[in-house]
Amino acid sequence: MAEPAFQDQGSVHHCHGCGAANEKGLRLKSYWDGGEAIATWRAQPHHCGGTKENLNGGIIASLIDCHSLNLAIAHSYRLEARPIASAPRIGYVTANLHISYLKPTPLKETIHLRARIAKLEGRKAWVDCALSAGGVICAQGEVLGVRVEWD
Amino acid sequence: MAEPAFQDQGSVHHCHGCGAANEKGLRLKSYWDGGEAIATWRAQPHHCGGTKENLNGGIIASLIDCHSLNLAIAHSYRLEARPIASAPRIGYVTANLHISYLKPTPLKETIHLRARIAKLEGRKAWVDCALSAGGVICAQGEVLGVRVEWD
Numbered sequence A, B: 001m002a003e004p005a006f007q008d009q010g011s012v013h014h015c016h017g018c019g020a021a022n023e024k025g026l027r028l029k030s031y032w033d034g035g036e037a038i039a040t041w042r043a044q045p046h047h048c049g050g051t052k053e054n055l056n057g058g059i060i061a062s063l064i065d066c067h068s069l070n071l072a073i074a075h076s077y078r079l080e081a082r083p084i085a086s087a088p089r090i091g092y093v094t095a096n097l098h099i100s101y102l103k104p105t106p107l108k109e110t111i112h113l114r115a116r117i118a119k120l121e122g123r124k125a126w127v128d129c130a131l132s133a134g135g136v137i138c139a140q141g142e143v144l145g146v147r148v149e150w151d
Helices: A057-079 B057-079
Strands: A032-033 A036-040 A091-101 A111-123 A124-133 A135-151 B030-031 B036-041 B089-099 B111-121 B123-134 B135-148
Touching: A032 B036, A036 A057, A057 A091, A057 A111, A057 A124, A057 A135, A057 B089, A091 B057, A124 B089, B036 B057, B057 B089, B057 B111, B057 B123
Parallel strands: none
Antiparallel strands: A032 A036, A036 A111, A091 A135, A091 B089, A111 A124, A124 A135, B030 B036, B036 B111, B089 B135, B111 B123, B123 B135
């Protein structure tokens, strides 16, 4: 992990889930692992779901959404052999998010995320993302992102 | 809205999205409107997405998830003609969450949620939920919840 996280290279700034500039956000950090993206994250007690022992489903959705779109952004820059955040800026917005909650996610374990590009077609990127804790996959996400550009 | 919110009747206590006892959570409040459930919610600036003007997609997922499962809980108690939070306690856990993001959701507008039971089958409840702002539906969710009980 010698290279800074995608977010610390400026992929996203303000987002509640992963913006490095959002002091009250979740501040997820995503990194390359070959052609896939990985991240680790630790919850705070108030990120619980219906019980204090398990991670909230909405937080799980946030982590999967942000990690997946950050991979789409980084992948697009890589395809164009440009540094993340170089102009014209590439972003992705979520069109569809589908999460399968397979098992309760223990709040006190380190959360691991792994995302891979499933398909690219025009401006659309389909990303698969697994969220695991304690070596067990607890949730699986499929995210459809749509590319946007600006200067 | 003479009746307290489902959450204030004890439907859920600790949840980051809607637990009344979670001081750092989103504290969504859901109410009956006939056979459907409604809620309104206001974001804070740090709940933004990729831009400061729009609501984060993960927060949207949280609101839809919590509102939908609270309807499933309240509906189950109503079918049994029992007050919410009476023993044996009824809860719902999310098995599947599918969100379609139709338009950007403006951060400064009041968020409105409306959920209805689409189907009930054994322990499973399928709930449809629309999230709107400024009179426009910005996201649509489909949530599959599975009933759990405890004393």
